Amino acid sequence: MEPIEQSDKPVISKQVDGFFITVYEIFGFISRFFREVLRRPFETREFIRQCFYIGNRSLPLISLTGFITGLVFTKQSRPSLAEFGATSWLPSLISIAIVRALAPLVTALICAGRVGSSIGAELASMKVTEQIDAMEVSAINPFKYLVMTRVLACTICLPLLMCYNGLIALVGAFVDIHLNEQTSMDTFIQNAFTNISFLDLAASLVKALVYGFTIGIVSCYQGFHASQGTEGVGKSANVSVVVSMFLIFIEEVIIVQLVNMIR
Amino acid sequence: MKSFIPDIDRQQTVISIRGLYKSFGSNHVLRGVDLDLHRGENIVVLGRSGTGKSVLIKVIVGLLYPDAGTVTVLGQEVPELDAHALRDLRLKVGFCFQHGALYDSMTVGENLAFPLKRNEPGMSRKERDKRIEMVLEAIGLSHTIGQMPAELSGGQRKRIGIGRTLILRPEIMLYDEPTAGLDPITCTEINDLINEVQHRFKTSSIIITHDLTCAKSTGDTIAVLKEGRFIRQGNFNDVFGSDEALIREFYEYNFIQ
Numbered sequence: 001m002e003p004i005e006q007s008d009k010p011v012i013s014k015q016v017d018g019f020f021i022t023v024y025e026i027f028g029f030i031s032r033f034f035r036e037v038l039r040r041p042f043e044t045r046e047f048i049r050q051c052f053y054i055g056n057r058s059l060p061l062i063s064l065t066g067f068i069t070g071l072v073f074t075k076q077s078r079p080s081l082a083e084f085g086a087t088s089w090l091p092s093l094i095s096i097a098i099v100r101a102l103a104p105l106v107t108a109l110i111c112a113g114r115v116g117s118s119i120g121a122e123l124a125s126m127k128v129t130e131q132i133d134a135m136e137v138s139a140i141n142p143f144k145y146l147v148m149t150r151v152l153a154c155t156i157c158l159p160l161l162m163c164y165n166g167l168i169a170l171v172g173a174f175v176d177i178h179l180n181e182q183t184s185m186d187t188f189i190q191n192a193f194t195n196i197s198f199l200d201l202a203a204s205l206v207k208a209l210v211y212g213f214t215i216g217i218v219s220c221y222q223g224f225h226a227s228q229g230t231e232g233v234g235k236s237a238n239v240s241v242v243v244s245m246f247l248i249f250i251e252e253v254i255i256v257q258l259v260n261m262i263r
Numbered sequence: 264m265k266s267f268i269p270d271i272d273r274q275q276t277v278i279s280i281r282g283l284y285k286s287f288g289s290n291h292v293l294r295g296v297d298l299d300l301h302r303g304e305n306i307v308v309l310g311r312s313g314t315g316k317s318v319l320i321k322v323i324v325g326l327l328y329p330d331a332g333t334v335t336v337l338g339q340e341v342p343e344l345d346a347h348a349l350r351d352l353r354l355k356v357g358f359c360f361q362h363g364a365l366y367d368s369m370t371v372g373e374n375l376a377f378p379l380k381r382n383e384p385g386m387s388r389k390e391r392d393k394r395i396e397m398v399l400e401a402i403g404l405s406h407t408i409g410q411m412p413a414e415l416s417g418g419q420r421k422r423i424g425i426g427r428t429l430i431l432r433p434e435i436m437l438y439d440e441p442t443a444g445l446d447p448i449t450c451t452e453i454n455d456l457i458n459e460v461q462h463r464f465k466t467s468s469i470i471i472t473h474d475l476t477c478a479k480s481t482g483d484t485i486a487v488l489k490e491g492r493f494i495r496q497g498n499f500n501d502v503f504g505s506d507e508a509l510i511r512e513f514y515e516y517n518f519i520q
Contacts (some may be wrong), residue, residue, distance in 0.1 A: 041381075126366075134364035134424075136323050138431065139353040145381075206372040 123223020
């Protein structure tokens with residue numbers, strides 16, 4: 001039987017064809033994730049290891065950025081409110097900003113940089129050194145072991161890290177407000193949470209879940225489809241971060257619009 | 264000279280390939296390959312770089328799909344298998360990668376234990392440790408059990424790669440350039456190991472190489488691949504008695520230079 005002749009000629013152009021092929025592959029990758037997520041075997045140990053790696057090891061960076069975000073945002077907002085003699089609104093303003101936007105976004109961007117690049121580079125390196133093929137031929141499902149565990153760990157850890165980041169940011173804001181306005185902890189807490197609704201908290205949690213899933217799936221896809229040797233490893237790490245951040249901003253706009261429609 | 268393994272039905276075909284075509288875009292790599300591997304036999308596939316030797320064994324194990332032709336392994340048509348059946352087949356076919364492809368975040372012991380844990384979940388820890396010890400002893404690297412792949416030499420990495428494949432007790436072994444990039448002494452050790460694996464574990468093998476010393480010492484049959492087709496198959500003396508230019512070049516480069 002003679003093979004069907006394959007043509008190198010692009011349908012539209014090489015770039016346009018490449019774009020549509022990539023979109024098709026990404027949807028295939030995502031649908032494979034949902035198809036396999038509830039199927040046995042569950043790689044529990046690897047999932048816990050990834051949660052530890054993504055969650056625990058991100059804590060120092062999340063703590064630092066959370067504290068600085070709260071502190072700096074309070075300092076920057078004070079002069080504007082002081083013009084109207086409304087510095088007593090600072091706790092309320094800051095908490096709304098942190099809960100609704102800053103905590104999810106800052107956490108997601110930090111994780112996209114730290115976790116996304118690390119997953120992209122690790123999987124890409126495994127791909128180019130044939131370790132992923134070695135799993136395949138040893139009758140091990142590399143998608144389950146490598147992709148599923150990392151995507152789930154990202155999706156679950158990001159909301160937890162976001163809550164932690166929000167709390168630390170509020171601590172930063174309290175420190176600045178306490179030093180400048182001598183506001184007590186009780187008053188700060190009372191003012192800070194008066195204007196936070198359930199919808200705000202729920203929307204932030206949904207955002208964090210979506211961002212976590214995005215970081216996990218984008219970086220795993222990039223790593224899993226790496227090529228061109230060591231150059232491909234660097235490219236995968238880089239593209240994982242850039243694409244994750246880009247998608248996070250797009251998702252932020254969409255989710256904010258949806259929440260405002262509900263509000 | 265290679266000795267034959269007793270107690271094996273050497274007439275039984277374990278891999279049968281007919282009319283295999285594989286292209287990557289306009290690059291036609293395999294153009295009608297026919298090959299039969301019998302039980303207990305070692306076939307060496309020789310050819311220049313880029314002639315599709317590695318593609319051939321990747322098609323056999325289902326890592327690549329053929330464009331046309333049939334690939335039958337242990338009576339099963341590989342391209343037609345579903346994921347579950349392919350997984351079961353892969354337990355019987357070991358694949359040794361050119362650079363070992365060891366999992367670099369795991370120790371040697373963990374590298375060997377990993378396929379066992381996933382594919383034989385009912386096996387006790389004691390049994391697993393015993394199997395790992397047995398395989399490490401067979402490849403002569405018992406002392407490396409706690410070492411990381413980065414601490415091993417190129418030859419040791421290849422041997423551990425072979426060991427990791429043997430741990431699942433495959434019936435067929437596929438070796439991708441087992442001696443590439445190694446010094447002549449280590450090459451001889453790897454060649455001896457391939458022969459020992461064939462005798463001790465009663466495996467049938469396809470060995471991809473362009474090293475004639477490896478071909479001579481490990482191959483029962485030599486198959487020479489040129490421009491996507493086998494131009495000659497037979498024992499070493501038959502093949503290298505040919506006047507074919509590529510074969511003469513190979514011989515002269517390896518044994519005269």
